[in-house]
Amino acid sequence: MAGAREATAPILPEEISWRISYAEIGALTQVQRPVVTTWARRHADFPEPVAYEGASPLFDGGEVAEWLLSTGRGNADADQIRAELVLHTLSAWRRVIPARTLVDTVTALLCLRQLLDEPLSDLPWQEILERAAEIDFDDTFLRRELRELPDAERQGPLLAVLADQLTEAAYTPAEALERVMDARRRLGCDDLAADEPIPLVSRTMARLTGLARLNEREEGATAAVLHPRSGDLLVALRESVSDAENSPFFLSADPMPDLARLARRRLMAQGVQEFEMDLADGEELATEDWGNPHVIVCYLPYEAAETRSPLAVLQSLQDVTDLLAEDRTAVVLGPADALVRPLPVRGEADRLRRDFLEQHLLKAAISLPEGVLPFRPAHRTAIWILHRTPEGKRTGQVLLADLSSRNLTPQTLDALAEDIDIFRDAGWRADSRHEPRNAAVVRATALTSAPGAAFTPQHRPPADRYTRTVVERPARISETELRLQQLIDATRSALDHAPTIRANAVLRPDDQPARRTTVTRLLKDRRLRRLPGHRIAAEHLLTGGAGHYTVLTPAEITGSAPVDSHRIDRAILLNTYEHAYFTEPGDIVVTATPSFGAYVDDEGLSVVAFPARLLRARSDAEHPVRPRVLAALLRSAATEHRRVSGAVRSARRIEDLLIPDLPDDEAERYDALLSDIARRTALLRQHAAALDELTSLTAAGLVDGTLTLTEPPLV
Incomplete structure (x- = not known):
């Protein structure tokens, strides 16, 4: 979102303001919450809090929107911010006008603006009513909603300005009206959304009717919706044929007249003419007048x-x-x-x-x-x-x-x-x-x-029996069995010739207390270097082996997910995160969220994801830190300072954990012990992974019916 953007002043009734939190500002601008707190800290012109909810500051939404529009910060474009500002302003109007009356009035104004094809804010309220009476002579879709607005002479012109602002943010009155309907729950109209499915399903149902193809093939196609409620399905059907030259005829029936009026407004705003629909007030479709429909849709x-x-x-x-x-x-x-x-x-x-x-x-x-x-x-x-x-x-x-x-x-x-x-x-x-x-x-x-x-x-379709996954499954099982045997042989060979693992641990004499240090001290002594993690968007994290580089998230560092669970594409990393760095062999990746974890990256060439961060040992230090030793000591020290129930964070920061500063010779012995433990652990993990794969392959084949287990051959 680059460049300066023109601010839009909200039209608010008296004593109403839109209060917004840090998290809501982040959602509005499509950035993470810490980015917003950084703006507030670094930019003197960032709006001041107008209230507090507990310890959390609340800001005036209008001031925040104006600041965003003038500075160009965030990832949302100007139209999104303007539309969000107007929708929040509408929500604030609920303190003055009942929610359902508010939605009915605004949708009526947007429908009228579509039909008049001119702004409403330039017209006196009385003229708006007169133009509405001319267009809706029989009072079937918008005239009553405007006429019955409470305190219309004062509230009406303000809402007309809001309708124009919504239109400018959405480009057309029809799109603006649908934005209002998308926000019906936020506006307090739960009754209009209670029994409606998600929009994706409504659009899919409209497509499954085949109406678009039918409308191209036949003239006079009729589409009916039973139980139309607030009109989502009718709009989905209309949108499915929006590019067609001829509109089908729309039929519906709803026993609640106010819902039928709302559905008519939505279709009229979509460009459907009155003579192209019959949305009846009642239980029965008007099939006697129009015949049986070509397609029927209903929830x-x-x-x-x-x-x-x-x-x-x-x-x-x-x-x-x-x-x-x-x-x-x-x-x-x-x-x-x-x-x-x-x-x-x-x-x-x-x-x-x-x-x-x-x-x-x-x-x-x-x-x-x-x-x-x-x-x-x-x-x-x-x-x-x-x-x-x-x-x-x-x-x-x-x-x-x-x-x-x-x-x-x-x-x-x-x-x-x-x-x-x-x-x-x-x-x-x-x-x-x-x-x-x-x-x-x-x-x-x-x-x-x-x-x-x-x-x-x-069962799987017959063709699925001949997919590569199914056909190759027995061979993969055999390969896994062979790999297991090879691992057993390799483990036996490695351990048979290896000395017995010995820690040679004894109690430390009382007169030789261990010297203590902290990560903070190690950083000051230039024995460590600290690097922050990268704020990687969730949609950029790939799973299932896709991507080019391993991403180390807190899940991998705390052990709740195996390393390599998350990866990132090379092009996205280089283009979106141009300042990203890679780990080097021996780097220690630590996190305190959601719990403490420390992981030594032996391979390097990974990307660290925030809130994890990296500690890198300086090789030129007089007493170099051994990464494996430091990670083990930090893990043990952190167990004494776990985050208690109800707390936001651990009692001590990672940098403040007290750990022994082992002499070089003792650190070398401990590092050798940890290396031996890691080598043995890696062998066991390879065994466990192969056994898990064998379990998964056989179970998948038995479940989908493509595999059977036979008697072993006689030796």
Whole structure:
């Protein structure tokens, strides 16, 4: 974020200010919290605290935003900061206007600005009301929200200015309106977000309908949303065809008129004309006027597990299929226990669920992880894709996908949508040219002939039996067994000819007390050099062996993760962290967070990640420090000063730990002992790693059904 940026003054009601903490400033500017405290310490013009929460300072958000915009500090761009400032200002308005009234008014103003295509802050409030009455003559989406604003003559113009500021930060009123909807929880409108899934799932469901392709292929396509709530699915459907020349017709019905009005505002702001939608107030879609829809999307209303009945869920799905004409599609999100998990064998719910297959309606069943509904984090959901296929085109195949243990990233859901698109384009049958990445296409009879069975992939697809991982697994097992035997032989050879390990430890005489020192003293005596760790962003840390350089984080240093668990790409390191340094052989890496740890890097060429730091022995010192000895002594001394429950940090800093300053000859003997221990430990770790790999390889093959264990050959 370079260059000076123009500040935006917040429009706040009287006696309201946006108070923001160090951590929130860090989140706003996309930097870590210590960076913000450094700004406050080094820059005299950084805003002063306006209050304290305990010992933590709170700052005026407007002043902080203006400082960021004028100095260009942080990683967020100016528009993000302006938008965040306006959203926080909106949140502050809740002390004056009820949260729901505030959201309704601001979304109405943004919708009006989109339709008028001109700023509202230049218009008197009365003229805004008159223009709203002209546009919304029948009062179906925004007129009432503006007319019923409390103390409208005073509050209305201020909110109009806020609407313009939001638009300027988001480029268009439509994007600004969606930013407000994304912030509905922050604005206190939990009821508008309670039963909505995460946006990524809404967008994926819209894509799974195939509406974009259908709209290109046919004129007059109709898309319906059952239980639209606050309109997330309607907007997702609209965005899926935003590049098309012709808009499909949108249908929905909601028994709560205020939610239907909000959905209309959102679609109108997206460019949908009144004659391109029929969002009814009530329970029934207007199918008599517009015919049965081409695609249907819905989230089944949430019910608690104690009262939820799988049979009732499946019966509501049956009602959805009644709206499906021939060659029409429905995508439904519902509870996983009814849609994909095992059911009581031959019970009513089981028979009804298998009936969807026998009627060739169910085309895909997708298990999702917990967390799809943010307000119901433990609620497991699944998606069904239903299609009424003409009798002559039925294939008797169904796609099953299990994403219940995968993170729902855009890449994962894009791959799923592509698999579904290919399955649909092939006539709802497996395509020999494409193997689904996270799914399997099976015969429907495999499920109908297994009462109560889960609608999830039970075995690897046949093609997976011939992947390199599977085919090479027996050879890898044999190699691991051979390596184990070689390790045993090497260990026996090494230890048979090695002297017995002896510490030769005796009690120190009372008249020869050990001389004590600290890391601070060693630094002052120029026997050590201290270097800080690097603040490496989490997204730059690679796992699974990827990357070029090892990164030593506190996890590796404290032993909670093996060394080489984290790596970093060469290009990212050189371009993003241009002042980064590498460790040298013998460097000691220490950390006090989350607990004390000390690690000697024998190989070097690693990168140290903050809050860990590095102690490097100076080879030119009169009495050089032996790294292995210093690390062992620090680990032992730290056990006496552990962080107690409730404390933020340990009783003593690493630099203040008292350790013996061993004479050179004794330090040499101790270093030799530690080297022998390290050599033996390394051999044991190699044994343990090989045994773990053998366990993992055999278990993986047995679990996926591609491996079997036979009787050993007779000798």
